[in-house]
Amino acid sequence: MLGQQLVNALSLGCVYALFALGFTLVFGVLGVINLSHGAVFMIGAYAALQLVAHLSFPLWAALIAAFLVSGAVGLAIDVAVLRPLRQRNAPHLIPMIATIGIAIFFNSASQGVFGAENLRFPGDLLPDQQLHFANVQVSVLEVAIIGLSFALMAGLLVVMRKTRLGRALRAIAESPKAAALLGINVEGLFYLTSATAAALGGISGVLIALYSNAVFPLMGQPMLHKGIAVIILGGMGDIRGALIGGLFLGFAEVMSVAYIGSTMRDAVAFGLLFVVLLLRPQGMFGRVLERKA
């Protein structure tokens, strides 16, 4: 029983972490709370669904396509909206408001185009055989979710820590101006960050859509709230924090459903969040930047 719950928690937590990763990446590098991340997540799910259902793409190809489509949307958002605001040096609130507008736009656009109803992936898409480890049953989907999430997160972590690109991104996170003086192509890396973050969001959209078997226009909104919880828990702008915060939220939710009752799921998750806020408002890994006079 416990082992089974742990597997459920791990797969749910992985998707949360993957979603929060893009969210936290944009915050860390661009300094923007990107509230359109939920919409990009939804776009990824719809893109994969359309390709699988109407053009009978195999699932792996649909995943790659969702990655690309969401990435392109993220890039478009950056070029059309975030870049002009950056050039104007708008205070950080302003881009956040703009991303709210973007989210409203895409959410209602998809409602207009695809309808408000709940769509599903075809049933025969995934082998429904169960793998057995000791006495724990794991579906192929769960293995895929866990594997893919960890691979993507590990990849991102390696890029951030070990490569020149990662060093440049971390330099921008410290100070875009100083990074530009050092000859780093700051604008280009902003584009890259926005696109990558959105692409990761799109992938997590497909995974959640498969896991809960539901695609609907507002699917990104609850996820966005959870993403906020995750990055508060983990500390904002911190990649490790997103991973651990995501897993933590997944565990808290699954365990509270299993042992307390399903109505208390969000209460437990957000109650924990509130306790963390009171004790460590900067999150588990965050730092509070305080200026001393």
Added chain:
Amino acid sequence: MEWFDSFWQVYSNLVLTVGINALLALSIWLTLSCGLLAMANAAFMGIGAYTAALLTMSLGAPFAVALAGGIAAPTVVALVIGGPTLRLSGVYLAMATLGFGEVVRVLILNAESLTGGALGLNGIPQLTQWWHVLLALVGTLLILWRMRRSRIGRAFEAIKEDAVAASLMGIGVMAHKMLAFALGAAIAGLAGALNAHLTFFIGPSEFGFDRGVDILTMAILGGTGGLTGPVLGALIITLLPELLRGFRDFRTMMNGAILVLIVLFLPKGLWDPQRVRQWLGPGRR
């Protein structure tokens, strides 16, 4: 006056909603004017709404008492959570207060015996008259207008510009932040109490993330330079869906697009005295 009667019959709810939204926008403007990006106003509104509604429904309290309760409860909560959260600054505070908002929503959702859970509270007596809203709005505007020119208002502005410098000038930064936060909560609670007795029904989903974001949007869109901006922003955000009726299914889409365009092309919000003067002045280009 016949046209007015028929207009009022159709649109009175909309007009009063504009007033209530203006109160909400002013409540977040107050914290913004002290440099605090606190986004708990939707939660404070919810606490006020539920407190007031329960006072009239369960205890049969008179409306004035319900309103007072609706103001007092969120203020007390703000004083309690202000201590730890106001240590944070900038977007960190925004995130923390958003998280607090979710906690409140979930608590309301789960305290079923008291709040009716997801079904909300139904059949709240419609006690809010048009002049209650008008009085609340005018009173709030007067208080805030006086405050801006007072010692407190100048202290807020100093803290907003530079909290460290302000503290060196002998301004009690934490106390002032707390005052702004608690007063903002009181205004939001008042708006919630009035709204609950206007709309007959309240439910937990009304006071979640989306409402919080809406409130902030009204203030920023209108412009946070003065008191006119938030009121104007509330007017536009409330009326926009009505004005866009012609677009049918795509009207919320237009709503989003307009929001983005305003942010892109009117950096200081709609109400920007400098720009208005430029437009009216003779040197118009």
